[in-house]
Amino acid sequence: MKQYATEDIRNICLVxxxxxxxxxxxxxxLxxxxxxxxxxxxxxxxTTSDHDPEEIxxxxxxxxSLGPCEWKDRKxxxxxxxxxxxxxGEVKGAMRVADMALIFACAVSGVEVGTEKVWGYAEENNLPKGFVxxxxxxENANFERVLEQLRNTFGSNVAPFQIPIGAENNFAGVVDLLTKTAFYSVDGGKKVEEREVPEDLVEKMEQYRGALIESIVETDDELLMKYLEGETISDEEIDRGARxxxxxxxxxxxxxxxxxxxxGVRSLLHGAIRFFPAPTDRPNPVGKSLKTGEPVELPASPSAPFSAQVFKTMADPYVGKLSLFRVFSGVFKSDSQIYNATKETPERVGQLFTVRGKNQEPASELVAGDIGAVAKLQSTGTGDTLCEKDNAVVLPGIVFPDPVMSLAVEPKSKGDEEKIGTSFSRLQEEDPTFVVTRDPEMKQTVISGMGDMHLDVIVGRIAKKFGVEVNLSTPKVAYRETIRGSTRIEGKHKKQSGGKGQFGHVWIEMEPSEPGVGFEFVDKIFGGSVPRQYIPAVEKGIRETMEDGVIAGCKVVDVKVTLVDGSYHNVDSSEMAFKIAASLAFKKGFMACRPILLEPIVNVEVIVPEEYMGDIIGDLNKKRGRIMGMEPHGSFQMVRAQAPQAEMFKYATDLRSMTQGRASFTTTPAHYEEVPANVAETIIAAAAKKDEE
Ligand SMILES: Nc1nc2c(ncn2[C@@H]2O[C@H](COP(=O)(O)OP(=O)(O)OP(=O)(O)O)[C@@H](O)[C@H]2O)c(=O)[nH]1
Ligand SMILES: [Mg+2]
Structure with a gap:
């Protein structure tokens, strides 16, 4: 592809x-x-864009996906x-490198939840916006109804630049309101013909055009003066005002x-080069100098020092790791030595590419404002800033949302554990909203993402790309066991079966310790009833028992054990015998001390439109949640609650279906609380069953 100057480039994200x-x-x-x-x-x-097997x-x-088009000497x-x-997450990355958000709405369904969401993201990114x-x-396509809806939702600055000629099966083209020309699509979309505006549309066109010109002149004081004084305004002035x-x-x-x-597609391409901002029109991004920590502006100019940001990382089957970037300032050259300012490490750059769908085309250089890709960077990840070492500057990272849903994974065939690890970490590199954690306590690998579909796609990918099949399940909850009462109890381990026997005997006192202490061991042996050398074994026996749990196979916490007495045998006593005796005492004592289960509780914050508040609160109550408070959050409400983690694994799905996807939520670990008796019974029964198996 030809090289284009910065001012001839338009970066437009389709959302x-x-x-x-x-x-x-x-x-x-295209x-x-x-x-x-x-x-x-x-x-x-x-299609060019949806080329991935999961997409197909x-x-x-x-x-x-990237899709560069050349149109009238612009890119x-x-x-x-x-x-x-x-x-x-993909939208967040794309918006970071776009200069314009083009928001799509269907002429039948109009404004939907996703329309409002992407509008919000574009606002967060300070992006100019347009609608398609x-x-x-x-059938039932209705331009005026959807336009009305757009204006009601997003404000009166929503302004049609075109009106349709016909609709539904008779949709034939568009009228450009500024040039007053009709563009008909002919030959099944292969060509466009410029014609007179049809008679029956002239009045409507004049009406819309009048309103458009008014909104355009209102954006510029000078134009407004001219307009009000009845002076003629040239087409160029109108175009400039519109832009x-x-x-x-x-x-x-x-x-x-x-x-x-x-x-109407060509008319949009034409509109894009006329009215959408070039990189040079946009405010300069501001990074932070590595050397001084001072803010540095990065002007969209090829003569400025080079800077670029990676907004996406892909694993390409042929070239390997591919980093998609936008050049913000200067020129990015193939075969160069650059610097990753985020990781503070040099990077060797080979061939640069422009990318269209899954195809790459070599490019010798890419100028400020352009978007491209580079293969096989060593340490660069999504969000990193690339620059010159002497002018090292870090752009703000891209903020990706935290995962909201988790599932436990296990390989279908034993022995694939290692393969799972490597394939997941490869996918993690490509997708910042996908997180893999290994939970050593529960001995499970947990994958977290943005919803059912996301995790399903991930599982599909590792099967296809890496040949690993997995089973998914709800993650195990890290329940804890503890006691509410206290006791004094003995444990004796004695075996005499010819030869050397075994003998260990202890008396311990058990009581709850302060929450959060875990385990407290006190040695109160006087006079050697348990010999010194066996006391560590007593403690060890108890610790090991606590790891395995007593009532439901969960870790025991917050118990204080005092070793008070015992006895020994000159020949038969051993560390092992004392360990077993202590464990026996602990288990028996535990049962006598009103054992209970504890479960992890999480803080939940739900941001939700007012009208769903009742449903959200009702549902949280059903999930054994406790509402802690409510407060306004912009035009939404925020509900703060605490709920058992066990009830929250599928919350993303539930919340989406309750609110059509309008609400969002976060959870953070809070503390442990006693599991209600009826729930505990089920957990204990399940553990017992598993033990039998
Ligand atoms: N009748 C009609 N159908 C369309 C038009 N544009 C897209 N579709 C259909 O709408 C469906 C979705 O189209 P896509 O282009 O995949 O929409 P998208 O916005 O890229 O979808 P996501 O990327 O999944 O958000 C497909 O079945 C298309 O054939 C159109 O102009 N007219
Ligand atoms: Mg799509």
């Missing part, structure tokens, strides 16, 4: 509710701009993101099209 047609749009855009010869379809699994299998996007770097909520009302060809309005967020341009039928 929106799942299934709104982002991937289909990119396919149509086709219309001549980048591909044949338009694939999501449903046929042959499910007909949805899972990972961010449009489209970044196609998944709409399904589980893959929100897609699927104008569908400035978009850049500053005072205008959100709206386009309408059908991706599937490739109608």
């Amino acid at each position: 929106g509710h799942g299934g709104s047609g982002k991937t289909s749009f990119l396919e149509a855009a 086709y219309s701009s001549g980048a591909i010869d044949r338009m694939g379809r999501v449903d046929e699994g042959n 299998k499910r007909s949805i996007s899972i990972a961010t 449009l770097n489209f970044i196609d993101t998944p709409g399904y909520f589980d893959f929100v 009302i897609n699927k104008m060809d569908r 400035l309005g978009t850049l500053t967020g005072k205008l959100c341009p709206v386009f309408c099209l059908s991706s599937l039928r490739n109608i």
Whole structure:
């Protein structure tokens, strides 16, 4: 691909509710701009963007894909993101490197939860926004209704730059309101013809155009003066105003099209180069100098020192690890020595690429504002800043959401444990919202992610890529056992079966210790009733028993044991005998001390629209939760609660179905609490059953 100057580049991320047609749009855009010869379809699994086997299998996007298009001597770097909520991490990465968020809405379903969510993310990233009302060809497609909805939801600066010619089966093209031209799609989307605006649309066009011109002049005082004084405003002035309005967020341009039928797509490409910001239009990103700690601006200019940020890491079957980056300043050159300022380590760079779907094309260099990829970086991960060593600067990292759902994994075939470890850590490198933890206490590997689908995709990937099949289950909860009462008890281990026998005998006192102490051992032996050398064995016997648990196979905590008396045998006593005697005493004593189970409790914070509060609180109560408080959180409410961890593993799924995905939540460990007797019974019975097996 040709090299483009910084000001001729547009970085546009395609975002929106799942299934709104982002991937289909990119396919149509690539086709219309001549980048591909044949338009694939999501449903046929042959689009440029959705090339991953998991994407093809499910007909949805899972990972961010790049789709650069050349249009009228400009380069449009489209970044196609998944709409399904589980893959929100991809959207966060894409937004970091885009200069514009193009939000897709379906002309039938209009504003959906995902539409509002991506709007919010774009706001967080300070990105200019525009809308595409897609699927104008569908039955019941209604441009005006969706436009109205967009304006009601996102404000009156939502402004159509086009209106559709016809709708549903008769959707034929679009009218450009600024140039007053009709663009018809002909030849099944292969070509566009410019024609007179149809008679029956002229009045509507003038109406919309008048409103648009008003909103454009309002974004600029000088233009507004001219307008109010009745002076003529040139087309260039209007275009410049529209562009400035978009850049500053005072205008959100709206386009309408059908991706599937490739109608209106070229008009959008054209709109993008006219109205969407170039990297040079956007505020300079600010990094932090490694040397001085001072803020450093990174101007989108090839003559500035080089800086780039990695926003995604992929495992490519041919080139291996591939890091996708955006150059923020300077020039990134192939075969160069650069510096990873985040990790404070040099990196050797080989060939740079531009990327389209799964295809890469070598590039000798990429200038400020451009997006590309580099293979096989040693220590660089997602979010890292690459730069020159002498001008080392760190850009703020990309904030990815914390996982909300966990499952325990086990290999289907024994012996695959090691393979699981390596394959998961490879996937972890590609996906910052996926976390693997090894829980040594519960002897389980736990994978955590953003929802059912996310974890399902991960499992599909390790099967396909690494040939490891796994079983998933709800993670085991780290219950604890402790006591509420106290006792004085003896334990005696005695065996005489010819030859040397075994003899150990202790008296211990047991009582609860302060919570959090774990285990306290006090030695009160006077006069050698238990000889010195056997006392460590007594303690060890108790500690080992505590590890294994007494009533339900869980670790025992918060017990104080005092060794008070015992006896020994000159020949038959041994460390082992005392260990066993102590263990026997402990187990018996434990049962006599009103044993109970403890369970981990987590703090839960749910952020939820007001109307769901009743359902959320009812559900938390059902999950044995305790509501701690409620407070307003922007236009939402925040519910704070504490709930048993055991009840929260599937909360992500429950919350999503209760609120159509509008709510979010976090959990953090709080403390341990006594398990209610009826629940404890079930846990103890299950442990006993497992023991038998
Ligand atoms: N009728 C019609 N269908 C469309 C249009 N655009 C997309 N579709 C269909 O809508 C479905 C979803 O399209 P995608 O392009 O995968 O949507 P997406 O926004 O990329 O979906 P995710 O990436 O999963 O969020 C597919 O069945 C498409 O064929 C359109 O303009 N008209
Ligand atoms: Mg898609």
